[in-house]
Amino acid sequence: MSAFRITLLFFLVLAIPFCSWGMQADRLDSLEKVYLDRKNPDSIRYKAVQELSFSLIFSDGPKAKKLIQETLKTIQKEVPNSRFYYEIYQNLGIYYDVNQETDSSRQIFSEILQKSKAQGWSAMEQRSYNNLGMNSLNSSDYRSAIEYFSEALELSRAKPGAKEGDWVNYLSNLGLANQELELYDQAIKYHLEALTIREKLEDSNGMAISCANLGICYKLMGELDQAIGYFQKAIDNAREAGNKVLYHRVHDNLGSLYIGQKDYKKGLEMLQIALDTSDGFTLDPKMKLSILSNSAAAYVDLGQIEKALEFAQKGNEVLDEHPDLINYSMTLKNALAKIYFRKGDFEKGNAFLEEYQEISRKVFNEENAQLLTDLQVQYDLEKKESQIALQRAELLEKSATLQRNYFAFAALGLLLLFLGATFIYYQNRNKRKQELLVKDRELKVKEAYIQASLESQEQERRRMAQDLHDGFGQYISALRMYVSQLKNAQAKEELKAELVGRTDSVLDEMSKEISNVVYDLMPATLIRFGLKSALEDLAHRINAGQKVAVELQFEGISERLDELVEINLFRICQEWINNILKYAGAKNILVSLRQQAGWMTLSIMDDGMGFDSAVFVHSKRNGWKNINTRAGLLNGELQLNTQQGIQGTELHVKFSQILRTN
Structure with missing residues (x-):
């Protein structure tokens, strides 16, 4: 794979909209406030931090990683193993993949895929297949990438009520996989289909991605005017969407294209914009190395050796800090060799030339090996299509055989x-x-x-x-x-x-x-003023005799109940209190009526002598029948707590709350 082709691999997982750069900063601040405000429901807070961290991955990676890890710890404490956790955990995998830590990202995406399958989270399952496809693409495993993207596309299209916007990212990624296999005609077909959908949706970020991919395809096919047109559209849409990663990368790619055409003025202008981080964007090491190398090569061609050396030395500093990028330093080593040859320092010039040749041989061998792999994948794809055609022919033959056995099976x-x-x-x-x-x-x-x-x-x-x-x-x-x-x-x-x-x-x-x-027939107070007033009147009548003290407690009763409910509850109180007065010898009676969580409970407690509840419940006395009947009319649960020889009896009636209907 050439250095140019790897400079623009895009990670597509969520349809989170970008906005202009000033508006994006305001939006990120707003999302952070929503997340930090604990008065908001968890679903809103975690959705905000999910969108916030995803956006930060492409503008401030270290901050994104820190936010994601802190949030995961919090969720694990508050709602462990919830969907919120895996939605944000997914962003950690994206961060690792964007920063070329493919093993870590693959492990996370595989874990989320298994979890989403087990829980039936279809949308997350689709995104997991897509993420694994991008991971495979970045690892040059194009066969797996195509399989993952195709699986995501199939699941998305099969979902009831699915729309084009649900699977457009998977089309775009299939274009990338074909692009890496140098199947440019097929890649352009996928990218154009994705671009058409994104234009309908007015998705500026998606349009930027599709245009950038089309620019790469046309450049590699040698159709440079087409490539320049799509690169420029990609820059305009990236600016509108606030996608800083794409904005800087496309400027680097467009600058490289202009320099290849010997249009150094435009080329260096594009590279200068790509290198300018005054917008708050932090260049990743690979992109920075590419921009510095292309700038150094341009100034060498222009004969401005000191300027070229300035950029080349900065590129060498990046390479010293990140030696794993050695395969992407051919342009830099070639520029350094030319610089020192022109300065008359042939020893250094030869040293850099040897490094350039060694890296070239290594990359050439790796690209040859990769080319063989790519050819094998292409062969496998064509073979698979042939097998499908053969299977169709076999199916037709089997169909004829099946027709002969049809009547027996019928x-x-x-x-x-x-x-x-x-x-x-x-x-x-x-x-x-x-x-x-x-x-x-x-x-x-x-x-x-x-x-x-x-x-x-x-x-x-x-x-x-x-x-x-x-x-x-x-x-x-x-x-x-x-x-x-x-x-x-x-x-x-x-x-x-x-x-x-x-x-x-x-x-x-x-x-x-x-x-x-x-x-006794029907208290006027009950009809006019309700159950509370009627019970207060009943207690007043009993307390006037000064033999028994009746106390009332009301909790959460702020409205009149249904009239029949009030009558039945009053009759239960009246019947049971009369029973206490006749037989229990009680001194104190507590009547409690409380409402909680849509349920109401009537409790009548006294300090009189208890009795055998089994004998009482199974008796044929009309008093208990009346109470049981009225509780049944309320669809209530009746509970009697008493014991013979022990002081104190409790009667509880629990039923669903029914408010007064006007």
Whole structure:
């Protein structure tokens, strides 16, 4: 692979938009603030740091790496093994791949691929295939790259509702793989298809990448005017997108092209822009070496030896710091040899010339080996296409054979279909039977609730009739006696006055009795003001007797409940408190009503003597039936905690909150 061809390999994983450089700085600041504000939900914070770190990879690599590693530690503590973790972990792999640490990046991408498959994260699975493809491409393993990119493309297109923008990056990367195999016609086809989609999407960053790749293809094909046009479009789009990596690289490539045409003015202008880091961009060592080497070679051709030496020495400094870049230093060594020959220092000139020749032989051998590999891959691809054609022919032949056996298989298929239909019929029949049994049980339960409700109402009627008969009967008899005596003309005035007083007293008692009966029937406070007020009224009535103290607690009750819910809860309280007053001998009663997380709980606790709950629950007393029925109407859970011989009893009713409907 030539030095020029490796200077422009692009990593495409996320469709995160770039903006102009000034706007990009503001956006990065905004993303950082979103991430640092812990009031924001985790999903928003981690999405912000994912986009922030991805952008920084191409503008400030060291800062990106530090941010990614710190965030991964935080997520591992807060939400370990979550999708957030692997989304940001993916950016670490991208950082390593961009910085040529291919082994580390491959390990990360492989790990994420396995995790996404296991978790069913289809979008991340596609990106993992794409990332592994880029990793293989950067490692010159073009066969694997094409397989990974094709897998990502196939998965993306097969996804329901998929759009062109979902797979455009995979088309672009397939173009890169074909480009490296020197299949330029096929590469241009992929790049043009990707460019058309990106133009529709108005994706300036994607357009910059496609144009840069097309520029490389046309340059390597010798169509330099086409190459210059696409390189210039790439620069314009990279500037608009804020992609500094691409902006500087394309200037380097365009400068090299102009110098090759002997247009040194334009060439050096492009290289000067590529080398200028006043925009805050940090050049990676390989790019810096390429720019310095091309600049030195241009000044040598122009005869400006001191200027050439200045750039060449800076290039040598980069090479001293990064000796692994030795294969990319041929232009630099050749320029140094020419510089010292022209300065008359033949010893140094010969030394650099020998280094240049040695590196040339090494690169030539490596390129020959790579060429053989590339040819093998091309052969394998063509062989694969031939195998596909052969397989199609074999399939046609097999199809003819299959037609002859069709009727035999059809008969067997019909038999299996009949057996399957019979099995499904009986299975569905049994299923319907089970469903009917379930519905029958539900109906019986509902009937039981209805019957219990009717019995409760009948009991209420009987009790009210008994109260009216027992309470008002004696009062009416007394009134009749007093009225008959008042009608007696012979009665003395003093007696009549006394009888009138007695009549007033009886009427007062009747009024109180009527009030009590009406209260038992339906408290007006409950209807007008709600459950809280009704329970406060009930507690006031009981506390007025000074024998039992009733305390009320309300928590989270800010609105009226549904009217039927309030009535049922009040009746449960009334029934159970009456039971406590009659049998428990309690001194204190606590009634608690609280609402929490969409659930309401009514609790009634007393300090009276406990009893055998099993006997009570299975008894036929109407009081417990009424309570059980009303709890069932609320779809509530009824819990009774008591024990014979131990002081204290608790009754709890828990049900889903139902607010008042207007």
